[in-house]
Amino acid sequence: MGKEWISASDVEKFGYCPLSWWLSRKKTEEATGEELEEGKEEHEEIGKKLDDVKKKEKQIKLLENIILGLAVSSTLVSMLGLTFLHPERIFNKVFIFLSLIWLLAATFFLYINESQIMDTEETKLERTILIFAMVATMFTGFSFSFPVSNDLLAQVAQVVSLSWLVGASYWLKSSFTLQSEATVTRKKLKVEEGEIKYVDKLEKESKLLESEEYRLRGRPDYILEKEEALIPVEVKTGRVPEGPFFSHILQIAAYCLLVEEEMGKRPPYGLIRYGETEFDIDYDDDLEDLLLEKLDDMRESLKKGEVHRHHHREGKCENCSRRDICPESLV
Structure with a gap:
């Protein structure tokens, strides 16, 4: 035994x-006694607050990834729109090369993400961000491969780019709000580091x-x-x-x-x-x-x-x- x-x-x-x-x-x-019961209740309250801080800080990290993905994607789509207005052959090969690098990197990280055992909401959202970045990068590559002058396509690309920037701004505001709430709770509980x-x-x-x-x-x-x-x-x-x-x-x-x-x-x-x-x-x-x-x-x-x-x-x-x-x- x-x-x-x-x-x-x-x-x-x-x-x-x-x-x-x-x-x-x-x-x-x-x-049991009153003191033990009061101590248990206080521990429960501390546990709830700390768990809330932990969840919010996890959300903040996720929002940072979303913001980065939207910012990169909107930049690439904006570049796509510019190519419809001013296709310059001298930059074609350079930007196609950069586009391929981004595409390969995104594919690699997507593979790493898919190989993870846990399929949480966080990994699903990160996968979506990567796919958006890949699509935007491919569009950019196509735009330089097939130089076309089309004002309508350029305007559509700029609208999409601005929409994604608005989305990034919204998530940035949400991130600031969560950070503020988490910081206040940390200060109240005297857990300001780590x-x-x-x-x-x-x-x-x-x-x-x-x-x-x-x-x-x-x-x-x-x-x-x-x-x-x-x-x-x-x-x-x-x-x-x-x-x-x-x-x-x-x-x-x-x-x-x-x-x-x-x-x-x-x-x-x-x-x-x-x-x-x-x-x-x-x-x-x-x-x-x-x-x-x-x-x-x-x-x-x-x-x-x-x-x-x-x-x-x-x-x-x-x-x-x-x-x-x-x-x-x-x-």
């Missing part, structure tokens, strides 16, 4: 008090990070990417301490280990946020060794089937959500 799975939140409970962790395993007697790579949405099923080797699993509140480094972040509600609590340090260490195991990048540090106060927790070898030691202690406790309080601090018992069902409570 393999080792039992342990969650990062269990590591936090064990770090606070082994007996509190042990009591939390008894689901039918699990204490790309949001992961969010624990609580009310929805988000990816569970797992380490098969250490039989550890969990979901950090969110993961940021800063300068190519993945940084797990844990948000704590309630009072703001002068320094991070030991149990919370263990929990963020667990998330650092999970990020490394799941995503292949070792975080240089993790973040613990208490309100507007933020603490960087270096994820070095010493902290990793301490985490693994605590995991061994937890499994040893499970094996023995007996756990006791490991402190003599009344304040800890006073703030413990399981004090009413604890046989060793000091209060």
